[in-house]
Amino acid sequence: MLKKFSFCLIACLLLMCFNVKATPIEKIWVQGGTMQYKEKPVSVNSFEISKYEITNAQYAFFLNGIEVGANGIFKEIQLINVASNDLQLEFTNGKWQPKKGFENHPMVMVNYYGALQFCKWTGSNLPSEMEWIYAANGGIKNKNFKYSGANTLKKVGWFKGNSDSRSHKVGEKKPNALGIYDMSGNAWEWCRNDELKTADDFCVHMGGSWFAGEQPSQILAHYGNKPKHFSNSVGFRVIFAATTLTSDVNFFKNYKGKPYNDQVQQIPGKVQCEWYDLGGEGIAYHDSDNSNSGSGNLNPANGTFLNEFRINEAVDISYTKSRDIDNSPYNVVEPVMDELYAGWMIPGEWINYTVNVNTSGTYTVGLMFTASGDGAISLLLDGKELATDIVVPSTRHNKETVAWRQWHHWNRIDNLASFKLEKGTHVLTLKTVYNGNMNYDYLDFKLKE
Incomplete structure (x- = not known):
């Protein structure tokens, strides 16, 4: 009886602990359509995308969920750069948590593999480069802005000219036409490479960052690095595949x-x-x-x-x-x-x-x-x-x-x-x-x- 009581008490304490730390991934529906890219039409299917860049709080919850230890390694893969002072997480009493004041900052010092593991855990994926560009443009509400949501970067993003050389909480600037925040500036965002074969291949990250100037924050600016690359200005957001539950507004009515x-x-x-x-x-x-x-x-x-x-x-x-x-x-x-x-x-x-x-x-x-x-x-x-x-x-x-x-x-x-x-x-x-x-x-x- 004592054993059962102790197990139940531990389970209840775990539940209370993780309910406090769990932060839902808010999603924005992106209706599929066609866009012009390099003077050619490109079709993009419907999907959902995270409203904000994935935060330190969300990533810490994930690391604890898969029981990643202080070395930041999961299944022999280094997910985060634990050696860097720019990592905004800390490992305390056997658990990961955001450093105080950085809970809602974009998760950085995470490489491409670390982003993919988060996606696997949440049933999501990284956006392809075309999906990212389509969402950043506002999808079917595209107004051909230079940046995601405006032609003036300071309205929609944190960059070298206004960031005070640091990242900022997600969602503080103006969103784009779909209601998506920070697709220009704050943190670069890893995009999916469906042809990735080795750790020496190239993976795109889009959108510029708090550290970069105005040009890299343009929607069509093309940058990237190797999948093991860590940076204090590279993070990610995720997308979710469309199902009838999300795509059919009359699903439950009919x-x-x-x-x-x-x-x-x-x-x-x-x-x-x-x-x-x-x-x-x-x-x-x-x-x-x-x-x-x-x-x-x-x-x-x-x-x-x-x-x-x-x-x-x-x-x-x-x-x-x-x-x-x-x-x-x-x-x-x-x-x-x-x-x-x-x-x-x-x-x-x-x-x-x-x-x-x-x-x-x-x-x-x-x-x-x-x-x-x-x-x-x-x-x-x-x-x-x-x-x-x-x-x-x-x-x-x-x-x-x-x-x-x-x-x-x-x-x-x-x-x-x-x-x-x-x-x-x-x-x-x-x-x-x-x-x-x-x-x-x-x-x-x-x-x-």
Whole structure:
């Protein structure tokens, strides 16, 4: 009993800690279109882009989430320059945190590989050079400005002429026509190189910086360096691929999904994560591939209900097992055996559930889960955010001797977030935001008295 209490206390402390430090990535929708580049038309697909350059606070949260130590190395790759006094992060008591006053400054002293690892953790990517230029120009609202948002740089960016030789908080200058800040000045921004093969290849960074003059801050100025390059004036921002959930404004108004087995899940109560709606990819869910990693794969097709549950759908489904798998001594909360769950979650994936809210009021939501590293989820109701970037603390245990069992330590947190719900039938969306590597058994909605 004491062991369980201690684990629960640690989990709750972790949750409180990371909720304070988690900073959501605000996104701007960029409608696709065609632009002229070097006198030729270039087509760009729709995407979302971070409203601001990635900040020190966001990057520190990521480093802690993947458990990067004081050396700044992850999987034998140096992500940040820990030897530089210009790094605006510090490693204290086993955790990364921004230096005081630099929380919302753009993350610098991060190389191309460090930017890519952040993208992997958040389900995003670096913009290509064409995507970056298109967004900086304002997309379909392009007014052919020299800089992103104006023809006068001091209105929209920090550069050598006005920066006082230092970076500044993101978002202090005027945004461009799409509402995106600092695409000219403050920090150079790494762009994606889809043909990168070696550490000696060239990677573009765009937009100029607080250290550079006016010419490098022009939208079409072309600079870059090797992917291992560190600088106190080079950072990055990220983009997210368009899905029906983000690109179709009438998605929920014309929702085509149907409740699984014709049974609408009820709130208050438990929403079973494997009972997501019928409708397939782009309607009931978005999955990173077309294969069910659990049913029919990890759990071979043998005619049994548990091994073949929703076998032909892409959401990855498994179930809790004994035999020293899910009945682990490192569980914080013991799971029920032979309980189905949704797993193998990747950032950017989402699942929809038709639910009926029986009573209007303020609810708390809990989650039964495993997490092989600190991560986060978001919840939406009819497309509107109920709670975003809800931190899901790691259930890893340093005494675990089998690597794959780190995905099978179960915990339940009964109050991840609270929000108001209106009575009626709705579509609830569970979206994986950070890290992934999580398994979801159920969401538990309780009405506050």
